[in-house]
Amino acid sequence: MNNNSASEPLLIPPSPPSGHHPFLHHPEDDSPSPPPPSSSPSLFIYLLTFSAGISGLLFGYDTGVISSTLVSLGTSLSSRPLTPLDKSIITSSTSLFALLVSPFSSILADSLGRKRVILIASFLFIIGALIQAWSHTVALMVLGRSVVGMAVGAASFVVPLYIAELAPKEHRGRLVTMNVIFITAGQVLAYVVGWLLGEYGAWRWMVGLGAVPAFVQAGLMVLMPESPRWLVMVGRSGEAKVVLGKVVGGKGREREVEGMVKGIEIEVREEEGRRGGGGGGGKSGWVQGLEELVGVRRNRRALAIACLLQGLQQLCGFNSLMYFSATIFMMLGFPIPTLTSLVVAVTNFALTLVALLIIDKVGRRRILLWSIPFMVAGLLFAAYGFSFITLSYTDGPGDENPPAVQGSAVVILISIMIYVAGYAIGLGNVPWMQSELFALNVRSLGSGIATATNWGANFVIGLTFLLLMEALTPSWTFVLYAVICVIGYGMICVFYPETAGLSLEEAGSLLEDDNWGVRR
Numbered sequence: 001m002n003n004n005s006a007s008e009p010l011l012i013p014p015s016p017p018s019g020h021h022p023f024l025h026h027p028e029d030d031s032p033s034p035p036p037p038s039s040s041p042s043l044f045i046y047l048l049t050f051s052a053g054i055s056g057l058l059f060g061y062d063t064g065v066i067s068s069t070l071v072s073l074g075t076s077l078s079s080r081p082l083t084p085l086d087k088s089i090i091t092s093s094t095s096l097f098a099l100l101v102s103p104f105s106s107i108l109a110d111s112l113g114r115k116r117v118i119l120i121a122s123f124l125f126i127i128g129a130l131i132q133a134w135s136h137t138v139a140l141m142v143l144g145r146s147v148v149g150m151a152v153g154a155a156s157f158v159v160p161l162y163i164a165e166l167a168p169k170e171h172r173g174r175l176v177t178m179n180v181i182f183i184t185a186g187q188v189l190a191y192v193v194g195w196l197l198g199e200y201g202a203w204r205w206m207v208g209l210g211a212v213p214a215f216v217q218a219g220l221m222v223l224m225p226e227s228p229r230w231l232v233m234v235g236r237s238g239e240a241k242v243v244l245g246k247v248v249g250g251k252g253r254e255r256e257v258e259g260m261v262k263g264i265e266i267e268v269r270e271e272e273g274r275r276g277g278g279g280g281g282g283k284s285g286w287v288q289g290l291e292e293l294v295g296v297r298r299n300r301r302a303l304a305i306a307c308l309l310q311g312l313q314q315l316c317g318f319n320s321l322m323y324f325s326a327t328i329f330m331m332l333g334f335p336i337p338t339l340t341s342l343v344v345a346v347t348n349f350a351l352t353l354v355a356l357l358i359i360d361k362v363g364r365r366r367i368l369l370w371s372i373p374f375m376v377a378g379l380l381f382a383a384y385g386f387s388f389i390t391l392s393y394t395d396g397p398g399d400e401n402p403p404a405v406q407g408s409a410v411v412i413l414i415s416i417m418i419y420v421a422g423y424a425i426g427l428g429n430v431p432w433m434q435s436e437l438f439a440l441n442v443r444s445l446g447s448g449i450a451t452a453t454n455w456g457a458n459f460v461i462g463l464t465f466l467l468l469m470e471a472l473t474p475s476w477t478f479v480l481y482a483v484i485c486v487i488g489y490g491m492i493c494v495f496y497p498e499t500a501g502l503s504l505e506e507a508g509s510l511l512e513d514d515n516w517g518v519r520r
């Protein structure tokens with residue numbers, strides 16, 4: 001196995017500080033210069049981001065719709081009321097299957113291509129939605145949620161990868177963030193649908209509606225191209241050139257496209273050289289891929305950063321609000337808790353839109369370092385607000401709270417909004433830019449493992465939140481999330497370099513630096 005330690009010569013020379021990459025074409029090197037890059041992505045790029053992003057909408061819809069579904073099910077499943085265990089299994093089966101599937105779908109994405117995996121996920125979304133809508137037993141509902149979990153697991157890893165591999169570097173952050181816009185819009189939609197249909201107990205429609213966007217997506221994706229980086233990897237450079245030509249906007253840019261394809265080809269060849277030299281013979285692709293991921297310094301670092309960011313995105317506790325905010329607001333005595341919890345989803349969506357506008361200008365690292373302190377402040381204020389309230393886990397919204405407690409409830413609501421705003425602008429989207437950290441040969445596996453980390457941490461948070469609230473008190477639960485954010489902040493300072501505006505090849509080479517590329 002190849003071990004690229006600090007003392008070995010680098011096979012891929014790091015790009016100089018100017019951001020000049022030795023393998024890529026640089027417009028100022030030739031005359032006449034090709035037209036400057038356009039200030040906004042082409043219609044073609046928007047169309048393919050939209051087509052792939054429908055998976056994000058379904059990811060958000062299917063994870064968001066469960067809270068209202070659970071309260072509308074009544075005795076429709078197995079002809080009896082649901083036990084708390086039924087509810088937890090129905091809820092967590094989705095995250096569990098997403099967790100199990102994401103690393104495996106990375107293998108499929110390397111062998112079948114990124115586009116086909118998106119198509120497989122669309123079909124799973126359709127099948128999962130239909131099973132749920134037709135289910136009459138708890139077991140069938142769990143099956144439907146598990147199939148949706150497989151779709152979410154595959155889509156949540158492959159869509160950002162596909163978009164990142166197709167996006168021009170100046171717009172990559174913005175385009176990957178568009179996928180998160182779709183996720184958060186799906187969550188808002190799920191809350192609105194749940195609120196409107198919940199009144200009529202129409203839960204079959206709530207879950208079944210998820211099949212509609214999945215149908216539309218399957219139709220659109222058939223027309224979309226494959227990722228040029230995958231095409232080069234499987235020896236179809238000619239097709240990659242055609243796709244990249246459309247991405248950078250055709251005429252006058254042929255040499256630029258040539259240079260880009262050369263850059264990718266060289267990276268692929270370098271990696272094959274490493275593999276040949278490393279003697280991975282006889283080992284399965286999976287084992288060899290894992291060895292390259294953890295055995296090569298640059299890859300190991302990329303994996304560590306991607307898992308750190310994905311773990312932090314979930315362990316900061318955001319999804320406990322996504323899943324249980326209605327329960328919290330009900331306990332706080334808000335008259336229409338589902339409407340109040342819609343505020344969380346809408347704040348998340350609106351601030352993700354702001355992130356979309358500024359991410360490529362401000363940068364990934366900087367946006368995280370700016371926004372996490374707001375999350376910590378929001379969590380600590382909320383903890384302070386909770387310290388005046390004794391929550392009852394059995395009473396409903398009819399609780400009569402004294403005025404001082406109502407004041408605290410408002411403090412908690414505002415604090416939660418500050419926290420959600422800080423989350424949406426940074427941690428909610430930056431971890432999904434994970435693929436730009438990895439070298440091409442381990443990009444898919446690395447992204448798959450980082451995505452599994454996200455779902456693993458999501459599963460833990462979903463399972464433990466209510467237990468922690470009871471065992472530690474709400475105040476200390478929120479303090480615990482604040483502590484996790486502070487630790488994460490420190491680790492980001494030390495380990496996460498800025499990758500905004502670099503090509504995927506340049507971003508990866510930053511990690512060869514002694515100080516993890518943080519000072520560059």
Ligand SMILES: O[C@H]1[C@H](O)[C@@H](O)[C@H](O)[C@@H](O)[C@H]1O
Pocket residue numbers: 180183184187313319322348427428429432458
């Ligand atoms: O990026 C998304 C987004 O922030 C969602 O709101 C959240 O529910 C997901 O867990 C996360 O992965």
